[in-house]
Amino acid sequence: MAETILSRGVVKPTNWITVYLIAIALGLTTLGLVMLFSAGVVRDAHSLLTKQIVWVGLSVLIGLYVSFMNLEWLKKRSWWIFGFCVLGLILTLVPGIGIKVNGAQRWIGLGPLRIQPSEFAKIGLVLGLAAYFSSRQREIKTFVSGFLIPSLLIGVICGLILKQPDFGTCFLCGAVAATMMFQSGTSLRWLLPIAFLAIAAFSVLVYFDPVRIRRVTSFLDVEANANDSAYQLWQGMLAFGVGGLDGVGLGMGRQQMHFLPEAHTDFIFPVIGEELGLICTLGIVACFLFLFVLVAWRLRQAPKLYDYLLAMGSLLFICLQAIINMGVVTGSMPTKGMSLPFISYGGSNLMVTFVFLGIIINVFRNWDNPKLHQPREIREI
Secondary structure (H helix, E strand, C coil), X not given: CHHHXXXXXXXXXCXXXXXXXXXXXXXXXXXXXXXXXXXXXXXXXXXXXXXXXXXXXXXXXXXXXXXXXXXXXXXXCHHHHHHHHHHHHHHHXXXXXXXXXCCEEEEXXXXXXXXXXXXXXXXXXXXHHHHHHHXXXXXXXXXXXXXXXXXXXXXXHHHHHHCCCCHHHHHHHXXXXXXXXXXXXXXXXXXXXXXXXXXHHHHHHHHXXXXXXXXXXXXXXXXXHCCCCCHHHHHHHHHHHHHCCCCCCCCXXXXXXXXXXXXXXXXXXXXXXXXXXXXXXXXXXXXXXXXXXXXXXXXXXXXXXXXXXXXXXXXXXXXXXXXXXXXXXXXXXXXXXXXXXXXXXXXXXXXXXXXXHHHHHHHHHHHCCHHHHHHHHHHHC
């Protein structure tokens, strides 16, 4: 009977899916290292590249470790991880511990390294919500257990991130968490009103923040603010225009030399567009699209809610962040400092991205275990 079920495709081997995911991740990461050296030409490119290579090595090792972890063991410790993430966000706001850069206090210094707790809070949020909803499946339709308590958990994370302030990461966490709630079965009659209230409150906060509202007004008329608040966005758009279809050639770009600030972090995508052209940038978009479609297609056969939420939350954090970054640098969204997964310079985001990739691979790998489907085989007999 087990062979019959396997032949029907209920239990599909995921080795080829794992290979594709790893190939996409390593390909984009390698491209990021190449472009980092090119984009860091006016700075200490060798130092930037060396640091990023170290982060890549650590991220790959941690991602590999996560892909072989026992998910049930991880589930039992989800609240400890959630608590440590909240503690990290609190420590970021403590004077003398948190490091302030350009008006934002988002980092904690650990010797020569800077850790961004808001990045690791994404992991705690996914683990916490997945553990919570999977252990209360019969209560998801109730107001307190299905809506109020998870909303409070999300509010703690988003509120602390907003205090840094980091509006973009707060929005990203809120969007992913709300999607996880909806996918778990939380009623829309509670989700929709709170979503509208959250968007309204977010808009009010942006309106009364001079820096953020200036970014919004600059986004609405980029050319008029090209020499002022929209300077970075305008230079990024020029880079895409200069690159054209084929690009000007690797290392031949001019925007990152003196014109485009932070070219190696948030705005590395325009550098790729200038040097490697439209074909390469569309290839990157296709990689993220393929990653999303591949994982989402496989998730249709998720045997357990916990596994489904882990993989779905991880996938959304990777792909939605990529969409936001690409939308910002192409002028489709207001300017927000958010890294391009796998490619941008930065250790915390790279490590968290590989952790999410490891979670997805781990979930798929466990589905190949025939014991997981034993109850279904007995019922069909």
